[in-house]
Amino acid sequence: MKNFLKLTYITLAFSVFTLSACNNDEDEIDTEKPTIDLSFNQAFPQNGSVLYFGESFTLNIRLADNFELGAYSVNIHSNFDHHSHSTEEEEEEEHHEEGEHHHHDGEEGDGFYFSQDYTIPSGSKEYTASNTIEISAHAPDGDEYQAGDYHFMITVTDKAGFSTFKSVGIEIKNR
Amino acid sequence: MQSRICAAVMVVCAYFVVSNVYAQSDSIPVVELNTVTVKRNTTARNISTSKSVETVDRGFITHNLGGSLSESLENIPGLSSINIGSGQGKPVIRGLGFNRVAVVEDNIKHQAQQWGSDHGLEIDQYSLERAEIIKGAASLEYGSDAIGGVINLSSSRIPQPHSLTADAQATTKSNNQFFGVSAGVGLRGENWFTTSRFTAQDYADFCVPKNFVNIYSYRISLNHGRLRNTAGKEYDGHFTIGYIGNGFKSRLIISNVNSFGGFFANAHGLEPRNVDTKVHDRSIRDILQPSQSVNHFKTALNVERWTSQYTLTADIAYQNNHRLERSPYVSHGYMPLTCPETYNGDPDTEYLYNKDVYTASAKLTIPHGRLNLKTGSTFELQDNQIGGRGFIIPSFTSIQSGLFVGADYQLTPTYKLEAGVRYDLGVIHTDPYSDWFKSEDEYVQRAQAIDRKFNDLSWSLGATAHSGKLTAKVNFGKSFRIPTAQELACNGVNYHHFSYEKGDPNLHSESAYQADCELTYGGRLFTIILSPYAGYFTNYIFLDPSPSFDRLYGCGNQIYNYKECEVGRYGGEILMKFTVDNRYVPMHNGKIDIEAGAEYTQAKQKSGSKKGYGLPFAPPPSAKVEGTYSMLIKKPTQQNRNSTAASLGAMVKTVAQQNHIVPPESPTKGYTTVEVSAGFEFKTPKHSLNLTLRIKNLLNTEYYEHTSFYRLINLPAQGRNIIINLSYKL
Numbered sequence: 052m053k054n055f056l057k058l059t060y061i062t063l064a065f066s067v068f069t070l071s072a073c074n075n076d077e078d079e080i081d082t083e084k085p086t087i088d089l090s091f092n093q094a095f096p097q098n099g100s101v102l103y104f105g106e107s108f109t110l111n112i113r114l115a116d117n118f119e120l121g122a123y124s125v126n127i128h129s130n131f132d133h134h135s136h137s138t139e140e141e142e143e144e145e146h147h148e149e150g151e152h153h154h155h156d157g158e159e160g161d162g163f164y165f166s167q168d169y170t171i172p173s174g175s176k177e178y179t180a181s182n183t184i185e186i187s188a189h190a191p192d193g194d195e196y197q198a199g200d201y202h203f204m205i206t207v208t209d210k211a212g213f214s215t216f217k218s219v220g221i222e223i224k225n226r
Numbered sequence: 227m228q229s230r231i232c233a234a235v236m237v238v239c240a241y242f243v244v245s246n247v248y249a250q251s252d253s254i255p256v257v258e259l260n261t262v263t264v265k266r267n268t269t270a271r272n273i274s275t276s277k278s279v280e281t282v283d284r285g286f287i288t289h290n291l292g293g294s295l296s297e298s299l300e301n302i303p304g305l306s307s308i309n310i311g312s313g314q315g316k317p318v319i320r321g322l323g324f325n326r327v328a329v330v331e332d333n334i335k336h337q338a339q340q341w342g343s344d345h346g347l348e349i350d351q352y353s354l355e356r357a358e359i360i361k362g363a364a365s366l367e368y369g370s371d372a373i374g375g376v377i378n379l380s381s382s383r384i385p386q387p388h389s390l391t392a393d394a395q396a397t398t399k400s401n402n403q404f405f406g407v408s409a410g411v412g413l414r415g416e417n418w419f420t421t422s423r424f425t426a427q428d429y430a431d432f433c434v435p436k437n438f439v440n441i442y443s444y445r446i447s448l449n450h451g452r453l454r455n456t457a458g459k460e461y462d463g464h465f466t467i468g469y470i471g472n473g474f475k476s477r478l479i480i481s482n483v484n485s486f487g488g489f490f491a492n493a494h495g496l497e498p499r500n501v502d503t504k505v506h507d508r509s510i511r512d513i514l515q516p517s518q519s520v521n522h523f524k525t526a527l528n529v530e531r532w533t534s535q536y537t538l539t540a541d542i543a544y545q546n547n548h549r550l551e552r553s554p555y556v557s558h559g560y561m562p563l564t565c566p567e568t569y570n571g572d573p574d575t576e577y578l579y580n581k582d583v584y585t586a587s588a589k590l591t592i593p594h595g596r597l598n599l600k601t602g603s604t605f606e607l608q609d610n611q612i613g614g615r616g617f618i619i620p621s622f623t624s625i626q627s628g629l630f631v632g633a634d635y636q637l638t639p640t641y642k643l644e645a646g647v648r649y650d651l652g653v654i655h656t657d658p659y660s661d662w663f664k665s666e667d668e669y670v671q672r673a674q675a676i677d678r679k680f681n682d683l684s685w686s687l688g689a690t691a692h693s694g695k696l697t698a699k700v701n702f703g704k705s706f707r708i709p710t711a712q713e714l715a716c717n718g719v720n721y722h723h724f725s726y727e728k729g730d731p732n733l734h735s736e737s738a739y740q741a742d743c744e745l746t747y748g749g750r751l752f753t754i755i756l757s758p759y760a761g762y763f764t765n766y767i768f769l770d771p772s773p774s775f776d777r778l779y780g781c782g783n784q785i786y787n788y789k790e791c792e793v794g795r796y797g798g799e800i801l802m803k804f805t806v807d808n809r810y811v812p813m814h815n816g817k818i819d820i821e822a823g824a825e826y827t828q829a830k831q832k833s834g835s836k837k838g839y840g841l842p843f844a845p846p847p848s849a850k851v852e853g854t855y856s857m858l859i860k861k862p863t864q865q866n867r868n869s870t871a872a873s874l875g876a877m878v879k880t881v882a883q884q885n886h887i888v889p890p891e892s893p894t895k896g897y898t899t900v901e902v903s904a905g906f907e908f909k910t911p912k913h914s915l916n917l918t919l920r921i922k923n924l925l926n927t928e929y930y931e932h933t934s935f936y937r938l939i940n941l942p943a944q945g946r947n948i949i950i951n952l953s954y955k956l
Contacts, residue, residue, distance in 0.1 A: 080838040082887060121773025126782045129563065162563050166782035168775035206784065212771030212836075212889040214784050216724075 081118040084213040087205060088113035096203050098219045103226045104163070104196055105188030112180040114207045120171045120178055121208035127186075129162030130200040130220065163187075163196040163223060180205070186223060198224050276644055276688025276701040278361045278744045278757045280304075287351055288951060289903075289918065291397060293404075293429075295351040299377070303799035303823040304361045304757070306845040310935040311456040312402045312432040312944060313487055314346030318933060319361055320759065320797060321827040321844050322374025325710055330368065331379045332479055334526045334543040337583040337608060341619075341712045343843075343935055348483040348522035348547065349379065350462035352395060352408035352425045356380040361799075362759055363705035363740045365684040366646045367589075369604055369628050373707045373738050381479070382421040382466050385412040392956040401947035402457070403510070404429035410464075417471050425462040430510040431488075432456050435928045435945040439492075446492045451945065454506040457513050458487025475530040486519040489553075493939050515574060516553035522546070537591040545583040551576045555615070558719065559781025560665035569662065571613065576721070578613030596636040600646075603629045610711065612659075617718040618727065620659045620673040622711035626652040642690045652680040652708040652735075656715040665778055672717040672779065680735045682706040697746040707736040713767050713788045719781050723890075723938070726780025727769060730788045738763045751805045758798035765790035770836055771889045791834035793841065797827035816857030824849035828886065840886035843933045846894065852877035856905075873905040884932040894937065897929035914955045922947040 089097060095111040102108055114120055163186060171178045190196060201223050206216040280302050292298040294315035296307035307315040308323055319327050329336040329347060339345045360376040368376050385391050391412040398405055410423035431452040438447045448454070461484045468477035491501045491514065506514060526543035555565045555573040565573035589602035605627040612621050632646025659673040686703030716729040742759035770789040775782055800823065807817035825848055829841045856873035883896040903920040926946040930937055 082885065082893060084892070122775060124775040124782050124784075128557075131563070162557075164560070166559070166777050168777065168782065206775070206782075208771075208773040208775075208784055210773055212773060212784075212786075214771070214890060 081116075081209060081211040081213070083117045084215045085114060085116035085120060085207045085209040087207055087215055087217045088115070089217060089219070096219060096221050098221075100203075100219070100221045102186055102201075102221060102223045104186055104198070104223060106226065107183050107185040109183045110180045110205075112205060113177070114171070114180060115177045116207075116209040117176070119173070119210040120175045121210050121212070122168055122170050123180060123205060123207040124168035125165070125180075125182070125184065126202075126204040126206075127163065127165040127184075127221075127223075128202055128204075129164070129197065130202045131162065131197070161190050161194055161196055163190075163201065195225075196223070198222075276642075276690045276699045277364060278304075278699065278701075278742055278759070280359045280361065282357050282359075284355050287354055287357065288395070288916075288953065289905075289920075291351070291949065291951060293402075294346055295349050295354070295357075296347055298351055299357060299359065301850070302359060303801050303825040304827075305359060306933050308343060308843055308933050308935055309931065309943075310344050310346055311453070311458070311487065311490070312404075313427070313429060313458045313460070313485070316340065316343075316345065316347050317377055318843060318845060319359065319375030319377075321795065321829055321841060323843060325371050326374035326707060327377060328364075328368045328372040328375075329377045329379070331524070332381055332477075332526055333528055333539070333541045333587070334524070334545070334585055335368070335371070335606070336524075337545055337581065337585075337606070338520075338522060338547040339549050339579050339581065339610075341710050344489070344518070345549070346485075346520075348485070348520055350381075350408075350423070350425050350460075350464060350481070350483055352406075353381045353410075353423050353462070353464045353481070354379055355383045361757065362701065362742045363686075363703055363738060363761070365705035365707075366630055366632060366648050366686045366703065367602070369606075369648070369650060370626060370652065370682075370706060370708045373705045373736065381464060381481075382410070382412070382423065384468065384470060384475075384477075385414040385419050385421070387414055387416055389414055390956070393954060395951065395953040397949065397951045399429070399947055399949045401944050402429040402432040417469050418467075419470065420467045421465070423462075423464040425460070425464075427458075427460040428511075429459070430457045433945045434942045435926045436942055439939075439941055441493055441939045441941075449503070449507045452507075452510055453490050453941065454501065454503075455488035455491035455514050455516070457511050458485060459513070460485040473532050475528075477528045479524070479526045479528070481524050483522045484520070486513060487517065488513045489516040489518065490936065490939075490941065491516070493936075516551065516576070518552075519550045521548045535592065538588070540586075540588045542586045543584070545581075545585075547579070547581040547583070549577070549579040551578070551614070558721070561615075561663050565615075569615075571615070573615065575614040576616045577618065579610060580613070581608060581610040583608050598634045599631075600633065601629075601631045603627065615662070616721065617659060617661070617672055618720055619712040619716045621657040622654060622715070624652065624654040624708075624711070626650065626708065640691055640693050642692075644688045644690075645686070647683070647685045650680070650682040650684070650706070650708075652682070654678050654680075654708070654711060654714065656711050659717075670779060673715050674731075676715050676731045678709075678714065678731070680708045682708070682735050682737070684737075695747055695749050697744075697748070699744040700741075701743070702739075702741045704737060704739050706738075709733045709735065709767060716788070717779060719783050720786075723786070724783060725769075725771065725786045725890075726776050726783040727786045728779075728788065733767055733788065733790060734765050736763065736765055736767050736790075738766075751807070751809075753801075753803040755801045756798070757800075758796070760794075760796040762795070763791075763793040766793040766831070766841070768836075768842065768888075770834070772835075789834055789836075791836065792832035793829055794832050795827070795829040795841075797825070799823065799825045814857065815859075815861065816855060819854045819856070820851070821853075822849070822851045830886075831888070836888055839888040842888055842891065844884060844886055846882045846884035846896065846932055848879065848881040850877060850879040854903075862909075867911050869907075869909045871907045871909075873903075875903040875905075877901040877903075881929075891932075891938065894930050894932035897927060899927055899929065900924040912956065916951075916953045916955075918949075918951045920949045920951075922949065 201221050203221045204218040208214045287298050290298045290301050293312045296315040296317035299305050300307045304320050306318045309315045358378040364372040364376045394409040396407050406427040408425040412421040433451045464481040466479045491506050523546045529540045531538045552574045553576045557563045584607045587604040592599040608624045610622050628650035630648035634644035636642050656676045658675045660669045660671045684704050684706050688701040691698045714729045714731050716727050720727050740761035744757040746755045769786045772785045774785050776785050802822045804820045831839050854875035858871050860870040862869040880898045884894045901922050905918040908915045923946050928942050931943045
């Protein structure tokens with residue numbers, strides 16, 4: 052019994068030791084996701100924005116993080132099937148209800164596709180994305196792109212690897 | 227399918243040959259065998275190992291019946307479940323899951339696609355007689371994958387000589403309009419026995435206490451709180467035939483688990499989507515896309531031979547796991563807008579995995595006075611083929627084999643020491659893979675052929691002290707895990723996470739050191755079990771989100787890299803049981819059982835880019851108290867041996883908030899849930915009838931489980947659920 056108690060003490064001492072050994076340093080870590088602001092007046096693009104083939108447009112999107120921003124990416128792809136992963140459902144529904152467009156008659160055209168990522172100067176907590184993006188008039192093979200509903204998607208990461216994305220419904224037309 | 231039938235036939239033939247040899251040699255001395263079938267006493271086993279082991283029986287599983295086996299076991303301190311909807315789940319032991327928990331069914335390691343967070347565990351929980359949970363590393367006997375612990379399951383018990391047994395169970399659940407039935411029969415002559423079981427389950431979309439959910443700030447309204455397309459069904463069959471003779475026992479098991487279920491339609495995995503609500507809300511029982519259908523076929527042969535000099539067990543098995551994930555064709559990245567006619571295959575098949583697994587193992591135990599020697603070897607071959615329009619992991623073939631030697635020594639009647647060492651050799655080959663479509667004018671090659679070889683040495687040391695009502699155990703050891711094909715070679719977009727996942731072909735075999743102990747005071751009316759642990763991973767392999775994006779391979783998605791880092795872990799569980807009966811208070815043939823338990827687990831990355839963060843799917847600290855009043859309404863007497871009993875119970879569970887997260891997770895708030903239950907039992911000498919009623923989440927509380935697959939998209943856990951279970955036993 053005496054031996055038994057001894058063993059009990061040893062195991063208890065051991066567990067107290069391991070608990071205290073593991074519980075020392077408290078690193079300061081980021082647990083918050085970065086943010087995307089598209090709500091201010093000059094923000095671009097917004098839900099329902101219209102762009103044109105063969106022309107350029109300039110982003111105006113505010114990005115922020117409590118620790119440090121990482122990078123961001125922009126993706127434009129067709130929404131002819133209305134698969135939608137919009138982050139702003141309500142507005143897009145309205146946009147659809149306007150109903151003068153989509154249901155592409157020119158079946159043959161390719162969907163325009165754009166995907167690009169951009170770096171942010173290290174150490175930035177706030178950054179305004181203001182890149183100029185050109186929407187080419189023709190596909191590399193000379194075919195015309197199909198006009199209609201597209202998704203504009205922006206994803207921002209922070210240094211820790213958290214990400215936030217926003218997606219808006221836009222329309223790309225031929226001028 | 228053909229290979230499956232072939233294998234089954236071969237196993238059956240081999241089985242009869244082997245059994246007949248023994249049947250002849252054992253036909254002369256026929257001894258009473260009842261003692262043999264029950265020779266393994268569960269409590270004795272618990273004391274005989276220095277590991278922290280928890281054993282539960284069929285009654286526990288029935289009482290705690292969840293949507294999946296891992297959910298049914300969730301009430302054991304130290305265990306949690308990664309739930310995928312209401313019918314699928316995967317087990318987590320002390321915060322470690324996926325390929326870090328070995329699930330063993332009838333001595334055979336269950337091998338499926340356990341690397342995926344949306345993949346459940348293909349086990350028929352109605353078929354189980356017993357589940358043994360080893361908390362902590364146990365690579366010595368179980369090899370790779372047992373780095374976090376083991377769930378050791380036993381199905382169908384061997385019937386008594388010259389008997390016929392039968393049982394039937396019916397379950398219904400209000401929340402997802404679940405109906406489940408399971409029926410089993412067992413038959414035994416003198417030596418030969420057979421058992422069969424069939425289980426069918428069907429359930430509708432489950433409900434949450436909310437009419438809308440926010441997925442990445444995207445508001446999705448739900449029809450009466452139902453999560454669209456989370457319905458499912460499952461059909462399982464289980465058959466055994468065996469022979470038990472003097473010093474010899476053998477059993478052939480053939481089982482098949484088939485499930486078909488939907489994924490929440492508004493998020494294909496974690497991507498918010500607009501869906502045709504008219505189509506989805508038409509029926510709550512239909513299963514539309516995205517869906518998963520999984521078939522797991524298993525056949526195993528267990529042979530055991532024992533004499534006073536040795537015990538020899540040998541097991542061989544074949545398993546096939548077929549997993550098909552379907553979702554409507556959607557063009558992502560450079561994929562063609564619509565599926566071209568030249569595409570070879572079903573355009574809606576997103577992922578297809580077909581895995582064949584062959585296992586063989588043998589174990590020899592030699593008692594020699596106070597010394598008990600054991601040695602064994604295991605062999606496993608896996609062949610995994612892929613299909614579908616998406617790509618995450620390549621096809622692979624792997625072979626793993628190991629050899630172990632161990633011993634335990636009874637030092638004094640109180641103390642027992644044990645030690646063991648194991649050597650493993652593993653090879654893995656992954657196939658190359660190129661996209662079927664062009665990205666920027668080239669067919670992108672996503673996977674190269676990789677050939678890797680791994681050597682591992684694992685060991686453990688332990689001591690047990692047992693004196694009267696007190697038991698103390700200490701265990702220390704090194705365990706390992708061979709990296710999976712996904713960790714080495716994955717290279718594609720995971721649409722469940724919106725991430726581009728990239729393997730690292732140069733990863734090392736994951737190794738961990740762990741120390742744990744368990745102190746038990748077990749009295750007649752009061753029991754307390756305290757089980758602390760601490761561990762250290764030299765290189766924990768995990769998916770690390772980077773701040774960068776990839777266009778060519780990742781469709782512009784964020785890059786997640788498989789990385790290795792050091793991890794420190796500690797924690798523990800406490801469980802107290804207290805019984806009040808007639809002895810102290812007049813209870814009128816009744817008694818009150820109070821059970822209180824708590825668990826705590828903490829892990830921290832000690833190096834690498836996520837230094838200071840925790841591990842993914844970390845279970846938050848939790849505590850629960852359960853009180854049950856049970857009484858014998860009618861005692862069995864000499865004249866009338868029938869008895870009637872009833873019980874009433876309540877449980878309160880409190881879960882703390884989880885702030886120890888790792889990107890891309892978000893912190894999860896704490897919550898408290900209440901559960902009540904009532905039971906009624908009628909027994910005659912031959913029959914027993916059991917009716918239980920349980921209401922989970924009585925107050926319909928809206929809460930979020932940090933370890934749920936749907937946590938990342940902010941889906942709350944199931945709302946109030948009334949579960950009625952009726953079981954009959956002959």
